[in-house]
Amino acid sequence: MSLARPFTTPRPESYAFTPPPIKRRAAAHLQLPGGPRPLIPASLLLKFQRDTPAFLLDLRDTYGDSSSFFLAGQLFIGLFSPAMVYEVTTAQQSSFIKGVGFARMRKVLGEGLLTNEEPIHMRHRRMMQPPFQKSRLDGYATLMTDLTASQIGAWNDGEVVLLAPVMMRLTLSIVAETLFGTDALRFADQIGEHMGVAIDRIERTMLPGLDRFDGVPLPYWQKFHESADVLAEIAEELIAERRATYDPTDTSDLLSLLLSLRDEDGSQFTDEEIRDEALTLILSGHETTANMLTWAFSWLAARPDVMAALQQEADVSQWVLDGRAPTLEEAMQAEIAGQVLSESLRMAPPVWVAPRRALSDLDICGVKVPAGAHVLVSQYVTQRDPRWFPDPHNWDPGRWSDDFASTLPRGAYFPFGAGTRKCLGEHFALLEARIILLLAAHQVTWEPADSSRPMPKAEPRATYRAAGAVPIRIHRRTHHV
Numbered sequence: 489m490s491l492a493r494p495f496t497t498p499r500p501e502s503y504a505f506t507p508p509p510i511k512r513r514a515a516a517h518l519q520l521p522g523g524p525r526p527l528i529p530a531s532l533l534l535k536f537q538r539d540t541p542a543f544l545l546d547l548r549d550t551y552g553d554s555s556s557f558f559l560a561g562q563l564f565i566g567l568f569s570p571a572m573v574y575e576v577t578t579a580q581q582s583s584f585i586k587g588v589g590f591a592r593m594r595k596v597l598g599e600g601l602l603t604n605e606e607p608i609h610m611r612h613r614r615m616m617q618p619p620f621q622k623s624r625l626d627g628y629a630t631l632m633t634d635l636t637a638s639q640i641g642a643w644n645d646g647e648v649v650l651l652a653p654v655m656m657r658l659t660l661s662i663v664a665e666t667l668f669g670t671d672a673l674r675f676a677d678q679i680g681e682h683m684g685v686a687i688d689r690i691e692r693t694m695l696p697g698l699d700r701f702d703g704v705p706l707p708y709w710q711k712f713h714e715s716a717d718v719l720a721e722i723a724e725e726l727i728a729e730r731r732a733t734y735d736p737t738d739t740s741d742l743l744s745l746l747l748s749l750r751d752e753d754g755s756q757f758t759d760e761e762i763r764d765e766a767l768t769l770i771l772s773g774h775e776t777t778a779n780m781l782t783w784a785f786s787w788l789a790a791r792p793d794v795m796a797a798l799q800q801e802a803d804v805s806q807w808v809l810d811g812r813a814p815t816l817e818e819a820m821q822a823e824i825a826g827q828v829l830s831e832s833l834r835m836a837p838p839v840w841v842a843p844r845r846a847l848s849d850l851d852i853c854g855v856k857v858p859a860g861a862h863v864l865v866s867q868y869v870t871q872r873d874p875r876w877f878p879d880p881h882n883w884d885p886g887r888w889s890d891d892f893a894s895t896l897p898r899g900a901y902f903p904f905g906a907g908t909r910k911c912l913g914e915h916f917a918l919l920e921a922r923i924i925l926l927l928a929a930h931q932v933t934w935e936p937a938d939s940s941r942p943m944p945k946a947e948p949r950a951t952y953r954a955a956g957a958v959p960i961r962i963h964r965r966t967h968h969v
């Protein structure tokens with residue numbers, strides 16, 4: 489018997505009632521923060537769609553920490569100061585649900601952690617947290633190291649490597665094999681292809697009303713439904729196989745662990761819940777990490793001084809010299825790698841916006857937010873605020889030395905989100921990224937394949953991606969030949 493599919497399953501009834509969006513006419517009496525009110529609304533839509541992070545940054549520069557605008561006739565409020573970010577993501581988080589975009593993701597991820605709401609969220613979060621705690625991460629490092637070493641080992645001296653797809657593939661295999669073990673291998677191409685389609689179609693996010701296209705018989709939209717179903721089928725097949733041979737003492741991969749998890753009341757995940765969580769981990773766990781690495785590698789290619797410092801650090805890391813996986817503690821000791829990642833996450837946060845909907849009338853640091861309004865806080869905007877990050881458009885990993893992070897007000901830097909919706913995979917991602925950066929730095933040096941274009945352009949969609957394939961030229965380091 490096949491399970492209900494996320495694409496066609498309605499929003500669970502246990503979720504909070506979502507107040508309707510605020511339409512332009514209804515907003516006339518509200519005291520809204522300032523913002524653009526063009527005579528031709530479509531002109532704003534065009535600007536928004538062309539480059540949304542730049543649009544939001546421009547709002548902050550023009551109107552300050554809060555502003556409002558209408559998109560597809562619905563009210564959006566941008567809140568950009570660290571204090572406002574803290575209120576929305578943490579202090580008043582229960583007055584918000586996840587906003588536009590997440591509803592589209594639900595069609596692929598169902599009631600997994602990224603897209604679910606209360607009361608389902610807290611139950612799943614409690615159950616899913618232990619395998620991602622720091623103390624459990626050492627167990628994943630061997631797979632991360634092995635897959636990375638075989639990828640980097642295959643790079644030839646002088647070869648041009650397409651960074652973006654290579655990182656995407658590497659991080660996808662790491663998360664898929666962490667989850668399903670080697671069972672995932674026979675589906676690797678299909679998972680890659682259909683995740684790509686799903687991410688692409690989800691990506692036209694933040695624009696209300698896209699859902700109406702999903703039933704339209706056009707190949708572009710049909711493919712979204714098809715890919716969501718194929719991904720569900722693959723996950724269901726892997727889960728059914730594992731159930732058939734289930735050994736409760738086997739915790740060699742996350743799937744076995746998910747099958748054994750119990751809530752405080754003794755209840756377990758159903759197959760449907762495991763499927764949604766598995767797809768959620770695969771989707772949220774690879775594209776973000778791949779983007780972070782693609783940006784970090786690109787900045788390093790443009791900054792030979794930082795690359796040299798990173799190489800020095802890699803060359804004295806004991807685990808690198810021993811040719812083994814690091815413990816989390818060993819990986820976290822690498823200061824330069826940490827600074828490179830912190831600064832890359834600041835300037836190119838893979839998740840660059842957190843769209844929310846207000847469930848009731850709220851006061852956020854003096855700004856009146858009416859129930860139903862779309863609220864945007866943005867990593868991209870707040871992390872480029874010169875008040876907290878001097879010379880904010882300059883990639884400067886050195887700014888993270890001397891405990892700079894502890895001097896920041898809460899809410900100023902939140903690449904992994906905050907509050908109960910904070911990223912589950914933060915430490916997993918940082919461990920993986922440090923392993924990839926340090927192993928690469930030890931074995932190779934790299935430069936932009938086209939020296940006239942040292943940095944890729946951004947192609948901001950649901951994630952803050954680099955545009956194109958991002959070719960780099962690899963040189964093997966002599967000590968390692």
Ligand code: HEM
Nearest residue numbers: 601602772773776777780839842904905909911912913917
């Ligand atoms: C550099 C890599 C990553 C970045 C920048 C990132 C960022 C984020 C952010 C900002 C959120 C919160 C979204 C919101 O509040 O609207 C989030 C949630 C989440 N992330 Fe990540 N993530 C990364 C890697 C990962 C990895 C590797 C995994 C899993 C293996 C993962 C799993 C999740 C899950 C399950 C959630 C939902 C948590 C919840 O709501 O309880 N992420 N991530």
